[in-house]
Amino acid sequence: MLDPKRLRHDLPAVAASLARRGFQLDTAAFEALENQRKSVDVRTQELQAERNKTSKQIGELVKQGKSVDEAKATVQKALDAIAAELGELEQRQRELQDNLDAFLLSLPNTPDDDVPDGQSDADNRQVSQWGTPKAFDFPVQDHVSLGEQLGQYRPDLATAMSASRFSVLRGDLARLHRALVQFMLDVHTREHGYEEVYVPYLVNPSALYGTGQLPKFEEDLFKLRDQELYLIPTAEVPVTNLVRDCIINKQFTEQASPWPLRFVAHTPCFRSEAGSYGKDTRGIIRQHQFEKVELVCMTTAEQAAGELEQLTAHAEAILQKLELPYRKMLLCSGDMGFSSRKTYDLEVWLPAQNTYREISSCSHFGDFQARRLKARWQPAEGKTEFVHTLNGSGLAVGRTLVAIAENYQNADGSISVPTALQPYMGGMARIG
Numbered sequence: 345m346l347d348p349k350r351l352r353h354d355l356p357a358v359a360a361s362l363a364r365r366g367f368q369l370d371t372a373a374f375e376a377l378e379n380q381r382k383s384v385d386v387r388t389q390e391l392q393a394e395r396n397k398t399s400k401q402i403g404e405l406v407k408q409g410k411s412v413d414e415a416k417a418t419v420q421k422a423l424d425a426i427a428a429e430l431g432e433l434e435q436r437q438r439e440l441q442d443n444l445d446a447f448l449l450s451l452p453n454t455p456d457d458d459v460p461d462g463q464s465d466a467d468n469r470q471v472s473q474w475g476t477p478k479a480f481d482f483p484v485q486d487h488v489s490l491g492e493q494l495g496q497y498r499p500d501l502a503t504a505m506s507a508s509r510f511s512v513l514r515g516d517l518a519r520l521h522r523a524l525v526q527f528m529l530d531v532h533t534r535e536h537g538y539e540e541v542y543v544p545y546l547v548n549p550s551a552l553y554g555t556g557q558l559p560k561f562e563e564d565l566f567k568l569r570d571q572e573l574y575l576i577p578t579a580e581v582p583v584t585n586l587v588r589d590c591i592i593n594k595q596f597t598e599q600a601s602p603w604p605l606r607f608v609a610h611t612p613c614f615r616s617e618a619g620s621y622g623k624d625t626r627g628i629i630r631q632h633q634f635e636k637v638e639l640v641c642m643t644t645a646e647q648a649a650g651e652l653e654q655l656t657a658h659a660e661a662i663l664q665k666l667e668l669p670y671r672k673m674l675l676c677s678g679d680m681g682f683s684s685r686k687t688y689d690l691e692v693w694l695p696a697q698n699t700y701r702e703i704s705s706c707s708h709f710g711d712f713q714a715r716r717l718k719a720r721w722q723p724a725e726g727k728t729e730f731v732h733t734l735n736g737s738g739l740a741v742g743r744t745l746v747a748i749a750e751n752y753q754n755a756d757g758s759i760s761v762p763t764a765l766q767p768y769m770g771g772m773a774r775i776g
Contacts, residue, residue: 345448345449345451345712345715345716346358346448346451346453346454346712346715347711347715348444348448351374352378355369355371355374355375356371358454359371361454361455362451362452362454364455364459364461364677364678365452365454365455365677365678365680366463366677366678367451367452369451370447373447374447377440377443377444377447380440381437381440381441381444384433384436384437384440385437387433388430388433388434388437391426391429391430391433392430394426395423395426395427395430398419398422398423398426399419399423401415401418401419401422402415402416402419403415405418405419449553449559449716450559450560452682452683453680453682453683453684453685453709453710453712454685455677455680455685455686456685456686456708458686459674459675459676459677459680459685459686460674460676460677461676461677461678462676462677462678462679463676463678463679464676464678464679465675465676465679467676467678467679468673468674468675468676468679468689469673469674469676470671470672470673470674471671471672471673471674471688472671472672473669473670473671473672474660474663474664474669474670474671474672475664475667475668475669475670475693476669477669477693477695477751478669478695478751480695480753481755482755484695484696484750484753485696485750485753485757486626486627486694486696486697486750487627487628487696487745487746487749487750488626488627490749490750490753490757490759491513491517491749493757493776494515494516494517494757494758494759494775494776495514495515496513496514496515496516496517496518496775497511497512497513497514497517497628498511498512498513498514499511499512507632508625509617509625509630509631509632510631510632510633511628511631511742516769516772516775516776517745517749517775519769520745520748520761520765520769520775521635521741521742521745523765523768523769524741524744524745524748524765525610525635525637525741526768527662527764527765527768528610528637528662528738528739528741529608529610529637531661531662531665532608532637532639532658532738533608535661536606536658536661537606538606538607538608538639538658539605539606539607539608540607540608540609541583541586541607541608541609542609543579543582543583543586543609543611544576544582545575545576545582545611545612546568546573546574546575546576547573547574547576547581547582547585548572548573548574549572549574551581551582551585551588552565552574552581553716554581554584554585554588554713554716554717555580555581555584555585555683555713555716555717556681556682556683556709556712556713556716557577557581560682561577561682563616564577564615564616564617565577565614565615565616566614566615566616566632575614576611576612576613576614577613577614577615578611578613578636578638579609579610579611579613579636579638579640580638580640580735582609582611583607583609583638583640583735584640584642584713584717584733584735585717586607587605587642587714587717587719587731588717588718588719589717589718589719590718590719590720591720591721591722591728592605592642592719592720592721592731593721593722603642603643603644603647604641604642604643604647604651605641605642605643606639606640606641607639607640607641608637608638608639608640608738609637609638609640610635610636610637610638610741611635611636611638612633612634612635613633613634613635613636614632614633615632616632617630617632627746628742628743628745628746629701629742629743629746631742634740634741634742635740635741635742636737636739636740636741637737637738637739637741638735638736638737638738639655639658639659639706639735639736639737639738640733640734640735641655641733641734641735642714642719642731642732642733642734643731643732643734644721644729644731644732645710645711645729645732647732648708648710648732648734649708651708651732651734652686652688652706652707652708652734655706655734655735655736656672656688656690656706656736658736658738659690659704659706659736659737659738659739660672660690662738662739662744663690663692663703663739665762665764666744666747666748666762666764666765667762667763667764668692668693668744668747668748668751669692669693669751670690670691670692670693670700670703671690671691671700672688672689672690672691673688673689673690673691674686674687674688675687675688675689680707681705681707683707683709683712683713684707684708684709685707685708685709685710685712686707686708687705687706687707687708688705688706688707688736689702689704689705689706690702690703690704690705690706690739691703692743692744692747693747693751694746694747694750694751695750695751695753696750701743702743703737703739703740703743703744703747704736704737704738704739704740705736705737706734706735706736706737707734707735707736708732708734709732709733709734709735710732711730711731711732711733712733713733714730714731714732714733715730719731719733748761748762748765754774756776757776758774758775758776759774759775759776760773760774760775761773761774761775
């Protein structure tokens, strides 16, 4: 959520910033809400002053010749009228605040100044590239063909028991999938200093409002029919909600200076993929159920920009250890997620598609999520401040499996196991 003070004090600048994302801010609607709010506030203050003045008039009325009972009755009548109007104004204030909250919840985050302008992924800027795509001396197969030849990728079984865009992995491919999870968690906890957390896979609407999935992305979520619970679209939701309604230094940690807070979680993720019909229907690039190892950080405004670079480097480290070629892209203003103010995408090389595909998004949200979550911290001196939140995939497990299958394939249809994963596969060097 954007700071309403920014809109009140510099509405044209906020509108211009949002326009970079292709979002047109309804300034007239905001100004109308603000004028109504100010009018109600002014009238409330007038009535409160009048109430204070009226309550002191009993003595004056007695001096004017009225009996004490008559004076009290006159004052009470006036006070009752004031109280009735104040009650109506209080109700109006609540309605206006609800309308203002709904308006603010509809607004995306404003992009950082160094985010390039643009409207689509064609306008994203390459920051760096790592590794060289392998030159194969045999016809390259995609991960679907490789998995089906091995008899270890069975989308037909998944469709029969569930629906399209679900998968069944068997044997060594299933083991490789599990090995990737363990490998990523070990690297992030042992080498990068993240605290592993286990979190719920079902969350309430408030948790999704807090991280920005609601109200905008309702159609992308799976909701339980008889309960106000949703399957998580990413571990970002429950992990970021760990600091909801917290003053972190006092309530969440005993450390005097906890920054940054770094968490890692492995969870399944569930998405309806609304609006992506016909896109990536082959294989496990875009599924309704998939798994990720997610990195989530909370820190101060001063440290957040540097933390984004660090978090992204931690995700890159996984790709480098697996020796998978990739590139780092800075997303343009029109291609960022709703809650993000700056995002790096890591795109891994897929030989069968002869292109790079996203495998991780690493984003800085500023205080956008923290305002929704009421996640704050208190300096040694001064008032509480909202924390800054960040998150990124470290990595998407299914897409990493795809990248390994395609980049490590052999002419006979077998798949070599990356050196870094062999200890997690019992020393196995090849599948098939």
